[in-house]
Amino acid sequence: MSEAVLKVQSLTKKIGKTVVVNNVDFTIKKNEIFGLLGPNGAGKTTIIRMITGLINRTGGSVMINGFDLDKDFEKAMSQLGAIVENPEFYKYMTGRKNLLHYARMSSSKISPERIDEVVKLVKLDHAIDKKVKTYSLGMRQRLGVAQAILHKPALLIFDEPTNGLDPQGIREFRDHLKLLASEGVGILISSHLLSEMQLMCDRFAIIEKGHLIYDEENSKAEEIVDAINEVVFTVSDVETAVNILKEEFTTSPILKQDQHIITLSATREETAAINSSFIKNNIAVYEINVTKKSLEDKFFEITEQEMRKSV
Template identity: 60%
Template structure:
């Protein structure tokens, strides 16, 4: 069995003379939440539609849990659970009856115990027997996830799953995805909401103009500790403090924030040295805090770099 839940190999989509997706490759490990990031129109939905075979590929292959779409289409598709657009249900019957309807159409035999398991997993035990027309958008999204999980797929694929959800619904949905991942489910999720993806994903890929321009882990704390980071100083005498720090070469990327605060780009050991110098010189240090780079900062840094490298 493959070590990857999903492998995308040189995926390409051309419509006429227009190149929509350009030679995209990535792999998703088992139990991983993997994010596809990019602005609207970047090609994220086209990539997902090709993976789930809603549209044809111009070139490339997709392998799901070891099964190639080209060589064993039925087995490959049976490993996928997906919500590509807003999930649709029969609104005048209950959530449970909607799931039973899906089970009756499924090629695999799905026992009642599995239905109850996914209902519990998505947190719909209290409302599963209510009519779907009474459900909030967040509840319908959860019912959609339950339906996608019924046949026990290897990977769950979600395209912009938090669209239209309120902040509480987004938070709940994020927690459900983390629960799924903790139980071994792999998840591919696309979005343009960078702040949410930062909380949701283990790794991410940036798609811009149909190209994959960057892949990395979401949490790179070890690497961050090795490089300079922005620290904010809240102290009693900023003018004197900056003068002292400058004498010791600790005034890199100085930014004056207000009467008592400034920021510097320092490594962790340099922060300790700066604090010691300030205290020794009778300057009161009220707070030193690190300003962690957000996913938005990294996204803009990466995309701006990419744009500068493209010849005009």
């Protein structure tokens, strides 16, 4: 069997006229914890919903442990365990009854012994015969993990799994993930927190506005993060230059300006176009300095924009 438990190629989703997920590629291997990092609205849940078959794709392909989601849907699904949004349980039933109920509905055969094994693994033994309505958020989440791994999937997917958990709960969840990965499972989790991804994942990719902008194993994504640079123009007439930028180059925001200097964010092509527009308008360009942004700078720039929008 192939080493890749998930292979996503050219994954695309259009909703109306908007491209919500744009040509996304990534691969997750056995034993690997892979994080999808991005601000609110970046497209994480949409990607996960397409992989888990909850919504249709507009384009692209998904292979789960070697099975094509289009050609072998049932087999692909049998390789997958997922928690998308909050797991739903019957609150007036015990944790065990919930798991038994789920096991009966599953297409794989799940023995009562397997349920005991999984309950031990997520450390719910002491509470499994209590009603779910008495569980804390962290306990419910562990029950969700138990349910997702019952049928021994090769790939596990969690969408924002630590939302609402306290630091202790987050730490426990992280330990569970590491244990599962060490046993051979490949794991995909999503989050909007860089620090969390760094602690939890072996590797992560950054998604912004539906594009994968960084993934250390995906050179296409690295080209995109490379493409946006901080560019410093030293010019003879800042005032006219700023007017030109505001009118003609709205996709290259001005970051700073003073007497002779304008700092902006632009791609290579935009930088060249800005330069020729300045010259056409009789502005002398004395110097152009390009600084490549670090990944962290880029990520904070993205999240800061999001924070500003939400205030």
